[in-house]
Amino acid sequence: MLISSILSILLSNAVTKRRDIAILYNRIAIIILMYCILNDISSLTVVTKGVGLHGGLLLITNITQIFHIFVFIVSALILTLTSFYPRKIWTKEYSSIKDIFLYNFVYYNTKIINKMGEHLKIIEYPLIILFVITGAILLMSTNDLVSIFLAIELQSYGLYILSTIYRNSELSTTGGLIYFLLGGLSSCFILLGTGLLYANSGSTSLDSLYIITSISDLNSIDLWYKPYYINLSLVLFTIGFLFKVSAAPFHFWSPDVYDAIPTIVTTFVAIIAKISILILLLQLVYYTKNNFSGAQGMNWTFILLTSSLFSLIIGTVVGLTQFRIKRLFAYSTISHLGFILLALGISSVESTQAFIFYLIQYSISNLNAFIILIAIGFSLYCYTSENKEHEELSDKTNSPIQLVNQLKGYYYINPVLALSLTITIFSFVGVPPLVGFFGKQMVLSAALDKGLIFLSLVAILTSVIGGIYYLSIIKEMFFDLPEYKINTLFEGKGNIINKNKAIVKNVNFDYKNIAISSPISFVISVITLLILLFIFINKEWLSMGTILVQMLFNN
Template sequence: MIILSSCYLLLINAVTSRRDKTLSHNRITTLILLYSTFLALNSLHMTCIETGIGVYGGLFLVTTITQNFVVFIFILSFLYIQIESFYCRNLQDINDPDAAYDKGWSAPFDPSLVGILDTSVNADGQYNIMVISSLLDFPIIILFILTGAVCLMSCCDLITMFLCLELQSYGLYILCSIYRNSELVIGAGLTYFLLGGLSSCFILLGSGLLYANTGLTYLDGIYMIYNLSDTMITQGQEIISLLEYQVKTWIKSDEINSIHTFDMSLIILSVGYLFKVSSTPFHFWSPDVYDALPTIITCFVAVMAKISIFIFMLDLVHFASGAKTEFTWTDILLISSFFSLIIGTIVGLIQVRIKKLFAYSTISHVGFILLALTINTIESIQAFIFYLIQYSLSNLNFFIILLTMGYYLYYYYPTMKMTDQVNSPLQFIDQLKGFFNKNHMLSLCLAITLFSFAGIPPLIGFFGKQLVLSAALDKGFYFMTLVAIITSAIGASYYLVIIKSIYFDKDRQIADEHFVEIIYDIYWNSFKLRGEKVNILKNKNRLLSTSLSLIISGLTLIILLFIIKPLFLLSLVSVLALILFNT
């Protein structure tokens, strides 16, 4: 469905001569994602999916876990597309304010404010704030990325794994550099492309080593040989089959410090995946890239790009972590989890740019996810799935609120000039000072989301961290549990800094009324709203657009009210973990 829809949108884009159809394409994409979600949900009724269905000659294996996360990715993508599916302005009229007024668009705008549109005035004289994007290829790229992500979660062959990963990655590279009018965006896209290519080289090298040592690309066969080679051949052992003996003597190698060839291959493979998810010590690219990218692009890259990789790594760790040697390849993930918790927390304390701070916050949360993944018990897999779901929802909500707040500030500081402020209107934590006085509900939603990141009960983020720490204690990871608790407590401080700026710091709005009038006369005098001048700077009574209001309020209520009805999600992750271990 996704592939056919992508081709359909490409055909529409190729035959049309109008460049103002972004709104229509975004809305068509929302319908495509809704129908794809329905198809994925309908397939969950097939009982044979519990043990998995091999498709395309065994290149892909559709299981209950992969199918549930396909539904989850489609829902998140649907919510993401809503950010830019409702607006009324096209690029060809940006430099013609009179044309906008003649067409019935009721709010003034400035040619420099490409990222904002005030589309309508309701009966109470309030303005609606909406976010726009005038990129025609945007929804097509999103669909291609989703195609790679969906296939990556289900692939069970090294070749299809690499192809699906690159399909997802190339779409992300194009998406990161799609705003070609900004040097910062192009630089961030180039950085992401070069380091993403480097990580793909590690993945390709690890895959090549696995094939060179086993002669197989099919992952189930590799898992079988890996677990068969774990039993050491000792003197006095009973006679075993010739095949098993050959496998053991072929795979095992005592000449490389008790690390057999499989571990070396999987370590190299895991390094590439840790690059992709920006885990320490391969995190150095993410803070600068996240900060330079447009906020709307950062939202997709930070949320969607990691889910498919973590789900693929779930099968890889579960079926290839049974080695009995002193050092296994999964210990690399545990070490990465430890340093991610430390670096993501400590370095985040000194950040003043909000997207850089969030990048280090993401690194810290990746440490929790890797900790749950490495333990590999029923309880830890439950914690892993639950943490991935709740963090993705909170992550999406945070970015949508951040984007909305940034464009909201245009109405109060129209003369504020920053580098690339059109693509990223909110860049510094100081910009949020006194924002509670401008919009109470939006500030409250952001505070709830940040408290969830910090793990404050009874929000959904608290239950995610509690499940991970409980699974680590049950398995005997006492030191890692202590580190996770300490870093979580320290990391809560930089979330509190943002909340302090919003609620307790002095409002940054201009206090000098005379200066306000001067700015008004210079900046807004040439615009009209229904034939009358309106002082935009003094009007604080503004509303969000319906799409943004529904998304923010819905996600915030899920975060806040999860404790009222937690059984649905907890039962779901428990069933998925049990199915994984029973197969």
């Protein structure tokens, strides 16, 4: 379905000159993803212990299918940002359900609904996103070293192009170039690890690797492979992937790239790229977790725990000095990756359940934070800033909110959006009873069960210290007065017309009638309520994690 839709959109791109129908292509992409979700749900009961495809190149299991569905859902939610105009005129007296069906509100002002917004005119955007999703889906399901490399490159090339897709943005081009160069470096590590694994085991199939690691006899001296050599190969292989997910100490590209590329693109780069790689690493860790420890040295998964320690410390300490909001979010992501890698490196039943839960809840919370950030930019249409620094921001069109102090006093402008962002940030901090608290608690519980007391203490301390930079955002929003002034000259005129296109009434409107469009408001509302009310709807979510882990460990 994804490949046929890529081909059809590619062909339709070739024959159209109208860039303003990009909004239609985005909606088609959402419909395609909805169909893919239904397709995966219908085959969930067919796949139980796993199905090998294409001669073992791909392996479909219930875990990969659940995360396929999750990637499709998150991608569809991100596409709502470019599938609908960001603002609408809302008049209370003509907004009842009856009036919506009987009458239309017609007004001429393309600036209000942002018809000429750059993100609504990029016709290739949904096409590249479908390429990236295809790469992510193949990467999660892959079972061969060759197909791993092809899938990661398909995903990465799409992300490089996506980062530079705003042709007129100098910052975006710079960010995309940094991403491309350092992404190429990480691919070299993956290729080197792949080459060494093949040279030592004689096979590119992960099944062969799993068999070798499960039957290793350390006392035998006439093995045709060297156990420590496979360990080293897997360490190099994993370093390449840690580069891709921006885990410390391989994180240095992500704050610059996140900050430079447009916020709508950052939303996709920050979430989708990480999910697919972490699910691949989950399977790799699980199937090789018993290999070569003891006499010959440590298991290769020590690199995950080492990276977890660095990520927790660097993501928290360096984050304290940030005043640009997307750089702050980048360091926040690095810090949360520390928790995810801690759960991944332990590889017990409890830690794997914590890993699946943490990955899902953090992806959803991160998505909400970025969508709210974009919505705040959309909501400031009628306001002018007294701060000269805000007025002179470069690339303001593509990323309206760039500095933390741009949120100063935002609660007085739009209290609902400010509260939504606050709930999401408290979830990042791990304040009970929000969903983020349960994720951290599960990871720490699994770490303590395994005896990793030092790492658990570091995780708790960094989580507390990290609360400082999150609370600085909340302080700016709620306890400072806004620097924004309303444009009092703004007013508009429109007509209410009936189905026969006859004018029923002339309506004047002002800045109070401008609201964020319904699809974006709906996405923010649903995710915020999910974060807030998780304690009441936790059964299905936790049960799914338990079932998936039991299926994995009982295979």
